Amino acid sequence: MSADAISVTELTVDYDGVTAIKDVDFAVRAEKLTAIVGPNGAGKSTLIKALLGLIPTRTGSISCFGTLPKQYRKNISYVPQRAQIDWEFPANVFDVVAMGLYGELGLLRRFSSAHKDRVHSALMDVDMADFAARQISQLSGGQQQRVFLARSIIQDAELILLDEPFGGIDAKSEAVIVDILRSQKQNGKSIVAVHHDLSTVKDYFDDIILLNKTVTAFGPVNDVFTKSNIEKTYGVSNLDFLTGRG
Amino acid sequence: MTELIGYNTALALVGALLFGFSSGHVGAFVYLRKASLLSDSLAHATLPGLIIGFLVSTFFGMEEKNSWVLLLGAGISALFGVVVIQWIMTRTKLGFDTAIAAVLSVFFGLGIVLLTGVQSVSVGQQAGLEDYILGSVSGMLFQDVFFIGLVSIICSAAVVVYRRPLTAFIFDPVSGEMAGYAQHRMSFLLSLLALVITIIGLKIVGLILVVAMLTIPAATARLWTTGVWSMSLLSAFFGSASAGTGVIISALFPSLPSGAVIVIIMFIALGLSIVVTNLRGSNV
Numbered sequence: 175m176s177a178d179a180i181s182v183t184e185l186t187v188d189y190d191g192v193t194a195i196k197d198v199d200f201a202v203r204a205e206k207l208t209a210i211v212g213p214n215g216a217g218k219s220t221l222i223k224a225l226l227g228l229i230p231t232r233t234g235s236i237s238c239f240g241t242l243p244k245q246y247r248k249n250i251s252y253v254p255q256r257a258q259i260d261w262e263f264p265a266n267v268f269d270v271v272a273m274g275l276y277g278e279l280g281l282l283r284r285f286s287s288a289h290k291d292r293v294h295s296a297l298m299d300v301d302m303a304d305f306a307a308r309q310i311s312q313l314s315g316g317q318q319q320r321v322f323l324a325r326s327i328i329q330d331a332e333l334i335l336l337d338e339p340f341g342g343i344d345a346k347s348e349a350v351i352v353d354i355l356r357s358q359k360q361n362g363k364s365i366v367a368v369h370h371d372l373s374t375v376k377d378y379f380d381d382i383i384l385l386n387k388t389v390t391a392f393g394p395v396n397d398v399f400t401k402s403n404i405e406k407t408y409g410v411s412n413l414d415f416l417t418g419r420g
Numbered sequence: 421m422t423e424l425i426g427y428n429t430a431l432a433l434v435g436a437l438l439f440g441f442s443s444g445h446v447g448a449f450v451y452l453r454k455a456s457l458l459s460d461s462l463a464h465a466t467l468p469g470l471i472i473g474f475l476v477s478t479f480f481g482m483e484e485k486n487s488w489v490l491l492l493g494a495g496i497s498a499l500f501g502v503v504v505i506q507w508i509m510t511r512t513k514l515g516f517d518t519a520i521a522a523v524l525s526v527f528f529g530l531g532i533v534l535l536t537g538v539q540s541v542s543v544g545q546q547a548g549l550e551d552y553i554l555g556s557v558s559g560m561l562f563q564d565v566f567f568i569g570l571v572s573i574i575c576s577a578a579v580v581v582y583r584r585p586l587t588a589f590i591f592d593p594v595s596g597e598m599a600g601y602a603q604h605r606m607s608f609l610l611s612l613l614a615l616v617i618t619i620i621g622l623k624i625v626g627l628i629l630v631v632a633m634l635t636i637p638a639a640t641a642r643l644w645t646t647g648v649w650s651m652s653l654l655s656a657f658f659g660s661a662s663a664g665t666g667v668i669i670s671a672l673f674p675s676l677p678s679g680a681v682i683v684i685i686m687f688i689a690l691g692l693s694i695v696v697t698n699l700r701g702s703n704v
Contacts, residue, residue, distance in 0.1 A: 266646060
């Protein structure tokens with residue numbers, strides 16, 4: 175509960191030749207669930223890519239527990255948007271979770287029975303143990319997301335970054351995923367998720383970063399997730415549609 | 421064995437079996453990466469370099485069968501094609517498919533013009549050049565087979581060593597990069613393997629059809645398997661069996677180009693697989 179998991183200072187990032195985020199400052203508290211929220215085109219995915227150390231930054235700095243993202247990579251696990259994955263890929267649930275061990279296994283180390291046990295244990299954590307042999311093309315959206323969470327859990331990373339973990343999944347799966355994220359938080363993990371549904375922000379997250387090219391506000395949801403900050407981030411005209419319980 | 425089918429055919433058969441295995445093995449990953457079209461443009465872009473290589477070797481009075489110079493030319497030419505594709509994509513608004521189609525047709529057209537020129541002035545034994553376009557195993561030498569076999573084994577070994585990074589790269593490139601395998605490095609590795617397979621396959625299958633070696637066995641194997649590793653091994657088996665059978669048929673009927681025969685055999689296997697897997701309902 176001490177240091178910041180991530181701290182970002184005056185960060186500007188260009189993506190595809192345009193400035194996607196500009197002069198961004200924020201901090202992410204360790205061992206909290208943090209939402210990144212903002213309208214389409216606000217630069218949320220660019221910010222995630224920068225936090226993963228995948229794209230060059232123009233100015234400013236990012237630090238993950240005091241080090242550069244690239245050097246911290248082994249301690250970050252990333253859960254992509256489901257839509258970015260080809261679910262027709264020939265793999266079953268077990269195979270995908272095992273991919274979480276690729277960094278640790280390296281090129282040639284044998285996949286031992288201890289590794290196998292870890293895959294099964296991660297699948298138990300997300301309540302998917304019965305699906306180990308199921309082809310990923312035959313999973314529902316919520317199940318796909320849980321498989322990715324198991325892959326993330328098995329990496330035992332300190333920092334978990336998720337790109338829209340609740341995108342296009344049913345309410346029941348959403349509740350299961352929230353429970354998994356909360357238990358990961360209890361285990362001392364720091365979690366950051368791009369999130370779209372403003373009505374669930376207060377229920378799911380501890381902290382929030384409001385982003386629209388630049389950070390309009392960040393901090394604990396109770397302090398920062400206010401009508402005026404949402405207006406500032408989304409523009410007034412959208413407000414009735416967006417606020418919900420916010 | 422050699423008494424039964426003759427020394428030259430036995431030699432070609434060994435080369436075809438090894439090359440077929442390796443091309444199927446690599447091809448599984450090319451197929452999953454959906455890079456078949458890129459491989460095809462690579463293959464067609466080899467033609468100008470092939471003929472320039474031929475001219476160079478003739479000019480310096482090397483043996484007309486000096487395939488090293490020809491294959492080197494083919495490789496350089498294909499690499500240049502890739503550079504042009506990259507250049508078109510970064511410098512213009514044209515899409516990937518347009519860039520590929522432009523390079524494929526222009527390089528091949530340039531190659532045909534050069535080939536026609538070479539044939540009209542009739543230097544050396546141009547007959548040998550056509551072997552690289554449609555594939556022919558009739559004139560294969562021990563050194564050719566040794567080279568093709570050795571490089572095939574190296575390519576398959578590379579697939580074995582890099583199976584995890586390649587799988588992660590194709591399925592979820594960002595997570596692969598987070599595990600320590602940068603996307604540009606994996607993309608380079610896969611392109612390099614496809615290029616090498618294309619070059620060593622020129623003699624057996626010919627440049628027009630060599631892309632089929634990287635595609636059809638993989639597509640067939642995909643119908644029968646549910647994992648990357650089993651798919652790549654089955655694809656290697658299909659590639660090897662088809663190439664071997666094709667070489668034998670082509671040896672029995674020397675007027676049939678080996679490349680076309682191999683492709684027809686592979687297609688029959690694919691067709692049967694589609695029918696059978698559909699009947700079984702196991703088409704995943």
